[in-house]
Amino acid sequence: MALVNTKKMFEMAYKNGYAVGAFNVNNMEITQGIIAAIAEENAPLILQVSRGAREYASISYLKAIINVAVEENPDIPIAINLDHGDNFETCKQFVDDGFTSVMIDASKLPLKENIAVTKKVVQYAHARDVCVEAELGQLGGIEEDVVGVDDVRKHLADPDQAVEFVEKSGCDSLAVACGTSHGAYKFKTEPKLAFDVIQEIAERLPGFPLVMHGSSSVLKEFVDLINKYGGNLPNAMGVPEESVSKAAKMAVCKVNIDTDLRLALTAKIRQVFAEKPGEFDPRKYLGPGRDAIKAMVKHKLHVLGCAGKAAECA
Ligand code: G3H
Ligand code: 13P
Numbered sequence: 001m002a003l004v005n006t007k008k009m010f011e012m013a014y015k016n017g018y019a020v021g022a023f024n025v026n027n028m029e030i031t032q033g034i035i036a037a038i039a040e041e042n043a044p045l046i047l048q049v050s051r052g053a054r055e056y057a058s059i060s061y062l063k064a065i066i067n068v069a070v071e072e073n074p075d076i077p078i079a080i081n082l083d084h085g086d087n088f089e090t091c092k093q094f095v096d097d098g099f100t101s102v103m104i105d106a107s108k109l110p111l112k113e114n115i116a117v118t119k120k121v122v123q124y125a126h127a128r129d130v131c132v133e134a135e136l137g138q139l140g141g142i143e144e145d146v147v148g149v150d151d152v153r154k155h156l157a158d159p160d161q162a163v164e165f166v167e168k169s170g171c172d173s174l175a176v177a178c179g180t181s182h183g184a185y186k187f188k189t190e191p192k193l194a195f196d197v198i199q200e201i202a203e204r205l206p207g208f209p210l211v212m213h214g215s216s217s218v219l220k221e222f223v224d225l226i227n228k229y230g231g232n233l234p235n236a237m238g239v240p241e242e243s244v245s246k247a248a249k250m251a252v253c254k255v256n257i258d259t260d261l262r263l264a265l266t267a268k269i270r271q272v273f274a275e276k277p278g279e280f281d282p283r284k285y286l287g288p289g290r291d292a293i294k295a296m297v298k299h300k301l302h303v304l305g306c307a308g309k310a311a312e313c314a
């Protein structure tokens with residue numbers, strides 16, 4: 001199967017109460033770890049590339065790696081998404097480069113401007129069979145003008161605006177700020193998501209797929225390993241996996257996970273260096289790191305409920 005867009009995946013995820021994992025890729029080992037897990041679990045997949053990933057590895061390298069993954073796994077539906085596209089030009093470039101989905105993140109702009117730029121991306125992308133994800137509200141972390149997670153309630157997606165936004169922009173899915181943020185420090189005290197916001201938006205937009213960013217759980221086991229082997233991640237905290245599973249059973253059809261893969265890779269590499277201080281063959285630490293990513297992704301596919309769902313999404 002060639003690369004697919006996200007339409008069918010979201011239809012099935014919505015109907016059958018699961019979410020498709022969207023995992024960020026920056027290099028070959030990360031991509032191979034993800035793909036190995038997906039192949040073993042027979043799950044649909046969204047691979048995504050951020051602006052930072054493009055700057056680090058270049059689109060041509062990442063696309064070539066992804067193309068191999070697609071060719072080697074003909075039975076798995078795989079979509080590739082631009083993660084957090086910052087303007088029309090960036091989105092256009094990724095559409096032109098063969099991505100099957102683009103996210104336009106204009107959530108910092110006033111509603112009218114966010115709608116206008118999203119609509120422009122939709123017109124360009126839909127003419128080329130590419131799906132568009134947009135964002136409403138502001139997550140902590142990546143948006144510099146959100147000062148901290150304590151303020152997050154003020155920045156949640158507004159259900160009234162969500163209806164207007166979707167109707168006027170024509171986007172295919174919507175990332176809604178619901179209390180999560182990017183990175184390993186999502187909460188200072190008890191982790192809490194605004195399920196009321198997700199539910200209200202779902203009721204007002206029946207059948208419409210929502211997206212949850214900042215969905216890593218920052219598992220204690222990996223933070224402890226990193227700290228044990230010389231790292232320093234005090235008080236790191238993520239979204240509990242029960243909450244991710246709950247959102248996946250609701251209208252959330254795409255769940256973005258990057259930090260948990262970074263933590264798994266880092267923990268394993270640190271362990272190798274600590275246990276074998278003389279090691280300098282990259283294959284001897286990147287290989288185990290790749291295995292750690294595979295194990296993490298396999299686990300996540302069960303949290304999201306999309307293991308075994310490749311065929312119905314194809
Ligand atoms: O959106 C956040 C993702 O974790 C990507 O992060 O911009 O450092 O590649 P990045
Ligand atoms: P995490 O930092 O929680 O993994 O979120 C990743 C993300 O939302 C990418 O867009």
Ligand code: ZN
Pocket residue numbers: 084182213214256
């Ligand atoms: Zn994100």
